[in-house]
Amino acid sequence: MIKKIGIIGGGQMAEALIKGFLERDLFSPKEILISEPVGERRQYLGEYYYIQTTQNNSELVNKCNLILLAVKPQVMGKVLEEIRDNINPEKHLILTIAAGLPLSFYEKRLPQKTKIVRIMPNTCALIHKSISAIAKGPYVSEEELSLVEKLFSAIGEVIRVEETYMDAVTALSGSGPAYVALFLEALTDAGVRCGLPRAVAEKLAFSTLEGTLEMIKKTGKDPYQIKAMVTSPGGTTISALEVFYKEGFSGIVISAIRSAFERSKELSKEFENK
């Protein structure tokens, strides 16, 4: 059914997806066409992945029936204006990974009955460990949604959600790798503060995070139980936890993610008329 995928925007998420599609044999290089304005980047993508490249978005839409929009929300309005007249609702299935922009943003700018699926992956796509949430528009069939599920399985896990959850998904798992990286950085700095050489602190912090996640997965215990297992009466862990509780660690995490959630909602308003 899907003959060729056209990707608009050749940035880091697009590259992660291309890598996944090729590694899982979902497309051959000649079935992938990418549109990217920067010549150097186009050349890199073309030469490294042997895929076809263009700078012309409407030409890309004419040549492909599956279109993946991988540009920043700031330029999405302009891109939709460029491709609008080339979209055929019978032929095209549109996928978008842009943060914040609701399905209605695309519906307003594309021909009536265009089939659109909104997806929120994360950068762990680079190593096939993304979690991608997908939400479909009204004209997308079950078969088409299954196809999208299969495509995004190439870069990790896929979960179906209602569109109303997409801003929360973006705030939690879309932006999530940045929070985890920040926590790792803080753990490493803490080790350095306690006198460890940076390389040692980094190794301890990374392994601890990895081991804890693996242990939660393998034992089936929840984070509360794991925390209790580590916390000896009158010991070191409870001293640290006391500070986390006093300083409002969980409250900070919740407020930060709520802020990303609000920002995601704001984005659609900010770009509504662009």
Ligand SMILES: NC(=O)C1=CN([C@@H]2O[C@H](COP(=O)(O)OP(=O)(O)OC[C@H]3O[C@@H](n4cnc5c(N)ncnc54)[C@H](OP(=O)(O)O)[C@@H]3O)[C@@H](O)[C@H]2O)C=CC1
């Ligand atoms: N980064 C992340 O972790 C995640 C990002 N997303 C979403 O994915 C989308 C892409 O993000 P990301 O890959 O990080 O961004 P990038 O900036 O890396 O990629 C976007 C690419 O689109 C190009 N571009 C700009 N204008 C046009 C145009 N008119 N036509 C074609 N291409 C164009 C940009 O070129 P130039 O550099 O010249 O502007 C750039 O190469 C965003 O909407 C983001 O919200 C979703 C989940 C996670």
Ligand SMILES: O=C(O)[C@@H]1CCC=N1
């Ligand atoms: O920061 C952003 O807006 C994008 C969306 C999710 C991750 N990065």
